[in-house]
Amino acid sequence: MPPVARRGFSVSALRCDVSTKSSSVPTPATNSSASGSGEERNLPTEQRERNDTAVEAHIVSDAPAELHQRTVRIYKPAKTANSSGRAGIAHWRVNFDLIQSSDRWENPLMGWASTADYVHNLNMQFKTKEDAIHFVEKQGWNYFVQEPKSARIRPKNYASNYSYDARKLRIHHTK
Structure with a gap:
């Protein structure tokens, strides 16, 4: 039975030697080019380079073709007018613009507004504007900020x- 990867190791970075039964703990794989030169690996830089050279998501996704022709809006929501708090405005959001011919109607039974647009209520949150732009570009969507x-x-x-103001006293009605 092959050894199980333990917590703290990524499965892609493990090398398990099943030929010898003496060691049941997996060992992290080493990069032959980095170990030969004696310098340490810079994992965030390697990960960023790997993500930038990856295949764009819209090429391999099963998303419908009309989804790639839609425009998305990247924005930071404003503070709500009915409270003094600042909750919900720290993140940047991405949502799809409305299509003018999106088959909107009012439900006759309940009076709710309905639509045939399946991405109408799709909202995504990102910590920074750059993260949102990177995601949208990776998906191959048109966007505006x-x-x-x-x-x-x-x-x-x-x-x-x-x-003191010499004008007439202002009266404030409370009820």
Whole structure:
């Protein structure tokens, strides 16, 4: 029975010698070019190079052809108006634009809006804009980026709360 890969080793980097029964622990495979030169491997750089030279995903995926003709929008969502919190705005999102002829209708029984577009509600989140762009380019999709608009906060003077104004007193209705 061949030895089982233990936690901490990737299966692709293991070399198990089944001819000798003395060792049941797999050993990490070594790169013959790196071990001969005496320098250590830079794994993040190797992984980045391997990902950049990989085959684009749209070539090997089973996605329909009309999906590759769609345009996606990369954006960072704005803060919601009904709360003062900043939850849900840290990530960049990718979603598909609406098709004008997407066969939208109102469900007669419940009154819900329905659509035949199967990617209408597909939302993907990414930590950075660069990650989102890299993913979209890897998929072979057309895209555009909407940069977030920064909120303009006017400086307020605390003393203006108590300043005297000769105009008529303002009345605020609370109910």
